[in-house]
Amino acid sequence: MATPIKMPLLGMTMEEGIISKWLVEEGDPVTKDQVIVEFETDKINAEIEAPADGVIGGIAARAGESVKVQGIVAYVLAEGEELPAAEPVAEPVSETAAPPPPVAPAPQPVAPPPVATPPAQPVQAVTQTAPATAQVVQPVGGRIKASPLARRLAAEFGVDIALLQGSGPGGRIVAKDVHASADGARVAAPAPVPVPAAAPAAAGAVPIAGMRKVIADRMMQSLSTMAQLTLVTEVDATRFVELRTDLASQHEDALGFRISFNDLLARIVTRALVEHPHMNASLSGDEIVNNEHVNIGLAVEVPDGLVVPNVKNAQNMQLVELAAAFRKLIGSVTGGNLDLNDLSGGTFTITNLGALGIDAFTPVINPPECAILGVGRIIAKPAVVDGEIAIRQMMTLSLTFDHRLNDGAPAARFLQRISQLIEQPYLLI
Amino acid sequence: MTTTTAVAAVSQEAPQERLIFFNQALREAIDEEMQRDPAVFVIGEEVGIWGGAYKVTEGLLEKYGESRIIDTPISEALIAGAAVGASITGLRPIAEFMYSDFMGIAMDQIVNQAAKNRYMFGGKATLPIVYRASTGAGIGNAAQHTQSLEAWFTHIPGLKVVAPSTPYDAKGLLKSAIRDNNVVVFLEHKALYASRGNVPEGDYVVPLGVSDVKREGTHATIVTYARQVTFALEAAEQLAQEGVEVEVIDLRTLYPMDISKAVASVQKTNRALVVHEAVQFGGFGGEIASQIQQQAFDYLDAPVERLGALHSPVPFSEPLEFGSFPSVDRIVDAVRDLIVGV
Numbered sequence: 140m141a142t143p144i145k146m147p148l149l150g151m152t153m154e155e156g157i158i159s160k161w162l163v164e165e166g167d168p169v170t171k172d173q174v175i176v177e178f179e180t181d182k183i184n185a186e187i188e189a190p191a192d193g194v195i196g197g198i199a200a201r202a203g204e205s206v207k208v209q210g211i212v213a214y215v216l217a218e219g220e221e222l223p224a225a226e227p228v229a230e231p232v233s234e235t236a237a238p239p240p241p242v243a244p245a246p247q248p249v250a251p252p253p254v255a256t257p258p259a260q261p262v263q264a265v266t267q268t269a270p271a272t273a274q275v276v277q278p279v280g281g282r283i284k285a286s287p288l289a290r291r292l293a294a295e296f297g298v299d300i301a302l303l304q305g306s307g308p309g310g311r312i313v314a315k316d317v318h319a320s321a322d323g324a325r326v327a328a329p330a331p332v333p334v335p336a337a338a339p340a341a342a343g344a345v346p347i348a349g350m351r352k353v354i355a356d357r358m359m360q361s362l363s364t365m366a367q368l369t370l371v372t373e374v375d376a377t378r379f380v381e382l383r384t385d386l387a388s389q390h391e392d393a394l395g396f397r398i399s400f401n402d403l404l405a406r407i408v409t410r411a412l413v414e415h416p417h418m419n420a421s422l423s424g425d426e427i428v429n430n431e432h433v434n435i436g437l438a439v440e441v442p443d444g445l446v447v448p449n450v451k452n453a454q455n456m457q458l459v460e461l462a463a464a465f466r467k468l469i470g471s472v473t474g475g476n477l478d479l480n481d482l483s484g485g486t487f488t489i490t491n492l493g494a495l496g497i498d499a500f501t502p503v504i505n506p507p508e509c510a511i512l513g514v515g516r517i518i519a520k521p522a523v524v525d526g527e528i529a530i531r532q533m534m535t536l537s538l539t540f541d542h543r544l545n546d547g548a549p550a551a552r553f554l555q556r557i558s559q560l561i562e563q564p565y566l567l568i
Numbered sequence: 569m570t571t572t573t574a575v576a577a578v579s580q581e582a583p584q585e586r587l588i589f590f591n592q593a594l595r596e597a598i599d600e601e602m603q604r605d606p607a608v609f610v611i612g613e614e615v616g617i618w619g620g621a622y623k624v625t626e627g628l629l630e631k632y633g634e635s636r637i638i639d640t641p642i643s644e645a646l647i648a649g650a651a652v653g654a655s656i657t658g659l660r661p662i663a664e665f666m667y668s669d670f671m672g673i674a675m676d677q678i679v680n681q682a683a684k685n686r687y688m689f690g691g692k693a694t695l696p697i698v699y700r701a702s703t704g705a706g707i708g709n710a711a712q713h714t715q716s717l718e719a720w721f722t723h724i725p726g727l728k729v730v731a732p733s734t735p736y737d738a739k740g741l742l743k744s745a746i747r748d749n750n751v752v753v754f755l756e757h758k759a760l761y762a763s764r765g766n767v768p769e770g771d772y773v774v775p776l777g778v779s780d781v782k783r784e785g786t787h788a789t790i791v792t793y794a795r796q797v798t799f800a801l802e803a804a805e806q807l808a809q810e811g812v813e814v815e816v817i818d819l820r821t822l823y824p825m826d827i828s829k830a831v832a833s834v835q836k837t838n839r840a841l842v843v844h845e846a847v848q849f850g851g852f853g854g855e856i857a858s859q860i861q862q863q864a865f866d867y868l869d870a871p872v873e874r875l876g877a878l879h880s881p882v883p884f885s886e887p888l889e890f891g892s893f894p895s896v897d898r899i900v901d902a903v904r905d906l907i908v909g910v
Contacts, residue, residue: 288838288869307870308908314838314869 141223142191142215146178146206148302148320149479153180155205157352158212167195169215176212179350183479191215197222209302285312296321297483350444361506366542369501369513370551374558375524376517376534379403382564390459394466400517401437401491402462407560408512409433409453409461410567412487415553419486420544421507427544436485436505437465439472446472447505449485458567493517498535509544512557513537534561586769591761593735594624594700597742598662600771602632605660608746609636612647612664612700621666622702622761648674648699652681655695660746667713668701668755675720682751683726694749698742703731704757704795704845705893711881714889716794716846721753722823722855728752728776729822733797735765737820740774748776757795757845777824781833785813788903789833791856792843793819796894800843803899814903822852830856831863838869839906845893848876875902 146156156178163175169189176187189195193215200206214222285293285300289312293300298320305312361367379400387397412419416429436449448468453461471477488505493516502513515535522531536557540550560566588596602608609632610625616639619626629637640647644665651661665671671678682695705714721729728750732738738756745752782797783804790800797818804814815837817830834840840860842853857872877893 286838286869287865288867291866311870 141196141217141220142193143211144175144187144190144213144215146208146210146212147185147187148208148299149180149183149185149297153208155207155210156180156185157205158200158202159184160202161198163195165195165198169193169195178206178212179353183477183482185479187212189215193217194220196220208299283312284310286314288314289317292317292321295480297479350441354444357506358503361504364506365504365509367501367504367539368542368547369537369539370547370554371499371535371537372554372558373533373535374561375522375531376561377532379534379561379564380517380532386458390462394459394463396462396466398458398462399465400493401489401514402458402465403564404489404491404512404514404561405435405437405450405453405465406456406458406461406567407557407564408487408489409435409456410560411553411556413454414556415549417545417549418510418540418553420509421486422509422541422544423507430486432486434484434486435461436488436508437468438488438490438505439469441472446477446482447485447488448472448477448481449488451484487511489514493534499537502537502539504539504541510538510540510550510553513539536561585766587764588735588767589761590735590738590756590763590765591622591624593739593765593767594742594756595626595628596767597739597746598625599628599631601743601746602628602636604771605746607658608660608662609638609654610662610664611638611640611650611654613640613642613666615639615664620664622756622758624700624756624761625664644670644672644674645677648677648682651697651699652677652685652695655682655697656685656693660696660698662698662700662746665699665701667709668703668717669712669715671699671701671717671720678721678727678751678753679724683724686750687726695751696746696749697751698745698748698754699751700742700754700756702758702761703755704759705877705882705889706759706795708884708886708889709758709882710884714882716755716844716877718753718755718822718844718846719850719852721755722825722852726751727823729755730776730820731755731757731794731822732820733757733760733782733794733818735763735767737774737780737818739767740772741776741820743771744773744776747773752776755794760795760798763798774820776821777826778820779826779829780818780820781815781829782818783814783816785815785837787812787814787837788839788841788906789815789817789830789837790841790843790899790903791817791819791830791833791860793822794845796843796845796899799894799896799899802896803903806896806900807903812903812907819856825855825859827856827859827863830860834860834864835867838867840864840868840872841875841899841902841906842872843875843894843899843902846876847879848874849879851876870906873902873906875899 158176158178160177162177163169169175170192171189173189174186175189175195178185178187196214196216198213200212206212283300284305286307290300292314296317298317300312303312303316303320306316307313383398383400383403391397412433419433420427420429432452433454434449434451435453436447438445438447450461450464450468456464468481471481485505485508487508488511490502490511491514492500493514496516498515500513502511504511517532517534519530520533521528522533524531536554538550538554598610610628614621615625616629616634616637625637647663647665651663654661678699682697685693686695703716718729718731721727728748730741730745730752732741742754745754783801785804792800797816800816804816807814815833817833819825842856844851844853846852853874853876857874860872861868875894875898880892882892883889
């Protein structure tokens, strides 16, 4: 029996996966759990393993093409077996995808079936006006049957429960199904973006693909769906710098690393977020959700791109714990063993361009978050202290926020609190 | 002497082992408490000369005399009411009902007097009563001598309710019940009287309101009490042959109920089956299931299932009687249904 190989769901925000490399070819024998194809998502690079022993057939998407979540990328066939005809074999959504084979016109819409079982799907032409959708069984009543444990695990793993098939009684989604989905693809190291072999390359041009495409899409999505504006302020970071220097020396032996400005900033921002939950919010449908946990993300540059791993439940962490957690995450980024979970579920992002000599900028919000703090360089400058000009360590902060969720004054108060904690960091105690 | 040598050899091999019957364990508890505290006395039908219908008080009349082992006429209201009055004067009655079914006659004394008086008198009177009764089906006693009526009592504020499953627990819990200054309804499954278990000699107590993990497992949790603990353990043994590891939680005390071990277990196994011999509909299992789902909701991978007796008077016919309440086979089946897909 032909076993479809589907694009797994890796994270709540994932909509499609872009095939980066096939490790097998049409007709190659494969064994169950053998890694057969590499792909990229909006957040990570990952692999798909063969779901069964057999022969690869019906490869539906080549390198550089994207496949919707749960869309079929290929089949594992028995020796000599034909491809199944009744199901669509390909759902490439990339605009550069090869045109689909000519097929009969799609049938007229029919009344919804009286039961949850969907009718056999006819082969559909993939066009821009009628984009292919993931094959998802939507229950008739709208309510998805899932055990409480399955729902909790799905939330933890960032798996969209609506995309799962339940194996429990009456089709209930149970924990096993969530685990299977989460394990469906092994998270691989973030690697340099591969250039699709078939890409039409002009001289010196590189097709926008892989991580670059993800960043491009998400940044456009951010700017086109949110009402973003940026507040800028300059703060006196002299005490902040002193404190960081003291703490770094104090804890270096115990921690094995020096506490960084970013660590201390993350602690300060976390405190401010706890006090200003409206800045730790996200828009879900028509509802503003004030997130219970502060999952604080830090923008980290990687070859050819950017990732934002986040520390979960930062509100419960002391500075040294938070610093250690960031150190671990950054180690994972450079070591290439970042977990999907580290990239999803963030509630606020800090991006620091200070090391590159930047003062103020207009960072773009990392959806579905509602704000992002841009941190500029710390530089010695003349400043007025008690009516005298003194040399102080000055720093510029740029807070971009979504005006749909927050107005200027509350956002300014949030930034003011951050400034206060930087200028008087002993208030953290 | 060879006999002495043999005994010594046995005790060296297993110095802890002392297997006695459930009713003996209860007798030891009563005996030791009567020795310990002259305020403790026994009152009930046939508890003296006959030694009790299930021989729990056998030999105690000879030891303590008629003033402390009191045979009564056939009047459950008298037994319950005399215990109320005696307890208010400072005595610690152990009142025996031959069958818990007959407590219906004594309900006014138990519910409106015993359970309430401490509160009605602003705490000036304490009523340290133990109402013991045999309960349960399985030995052909027909519908009027076989009911499991614990839910009647757990529903009444002012009563503690105990339902032991092993001789060890029976002795330790009965001692706690006798020493407790509240009214304790102590329900003894009649099919357990002849079960044997390891019981230490001398004084120990099992505190009221502390449940017990009787077997550890990972795939499903059975929460139960009284005789069904033994059935659940047999079922767990059978299921283990299939590779299914079932955790068995014995509540031991129904009020106050310690649900913590059941909740911790369900957090591990994600599946719970509540079992009792009482009629399932409106049974105490509903309370157990409700507390589990409330406290472990996010850990449940399946609905909390319940298994109790059919909604029927217990039949006299043996095959029908055994078909009416949970058996080892029915527990095994229920667990298999519960773990479908695991």
